[in-house]
Amino acid sequence: MGVHIIMGSKSDMKVAEKATAMLDRLGIGYQVSVASAHRDPGSVHAIVTGSEADVFIAIAGLSAALPGVVAAHTHKPVVGIPVSGKVNMDSILSIVQMPPGIPVGAVGLDNGKNAAILAARILALTDGNILEKLEELAEEMRGTTELSV
Numbered sequence: 001m002g003v004h005i006i007m008g009s010k011s012d013m014k015v016a017e018k019a020t021a022m023l024d025r026l027g028i029g030y031q032v033s034v035a036s037a038h039r040d041p042g043s044v045h046a047i048v049t050g051s052e053a054d055v056f057i058a059i060a061g062l063s064a065a066l067p068g069v070v071a072a073h074t075h076k077p078v079v080g081i082p083v084s085g086k087v088n089m090d091s092i093l094s095i096v097q098m099p100p101g102i103p104v105g106a107v108g109l110d111n112g113k114n115a116a117i118l119a120a121r122i123l124a125l126t127d128g129n130i131l132e133k134l135e136e137l138a139e140e141m142r143g144t145t146e147l148s149v
Contacts, residue, residue: 001127002029003119004053006044006070008036008060012083015059018112019081019119026120026133037069048073055119058104059112061085064094067104077105077122084109 003023005016016032023030031053035043037060048056048070056074059081060066067080082091088109095106107114117134124131 001054001123002031002052003055003057003116003123004047004051005030005032005057005059006047006066007032007034008058008064008066010034012059012061015081015083015110015112018110019057019059019116020112022113022116023120026116026130026137028116028120028123028130035066037065038063041069044069045073055079055122057081057112057115057119059083059115060094061091062087064091067095067106068098068102071098071102071104077119078103079105079107079115079118081107081112081115082109 005019007016020030033047035047037044054076056070056076056078058067058070058078061083064082067078071078080095082095095104098104105118107118120130120134124134
């Protein structure tokens with residue numbers, strides 16, 4: 001059981017590190033790969049179909065096609081993280097406006113932390129240990145005003 005994080009570019013590493021830090025904190029195993037939906041679609045297909053992960057997190061900017069491409073190759077949950085840049089709305093809309101039958105969950109711009117928490121909530125449906133850690137995290141966060149992603 002675990003999460004596979006796929007970045008469209010190595011430049012997305014800062015966003016991925018937010019997700020991996022939270023997954024580490026929650027004790028959830030993960031793997032990180034880099035593959036562009038546009039420049040190397042064959043690698044994306046091979047990564048997704050060969051992965052044993054239960055949940056995918058796909059990180060992409062600009063046209064942000066990667067989360068949708070990942071979702072097209074699996075029936076497992078996919079959480080998309082749009083990466084901020086010069087044209088933020090393109091990234092956001094590419095993830096949230098998926099066609100019927102190819103759903104992608106979406107979190108806010110650069111919000112690797114929330115992507116990891118959403119993935120953990122999905123995994124917690126069948127893993128009581130993860131649920132317990134999420135409850136502890138929620139208790140810690142009560143009363144805080146942290147707004148950073």
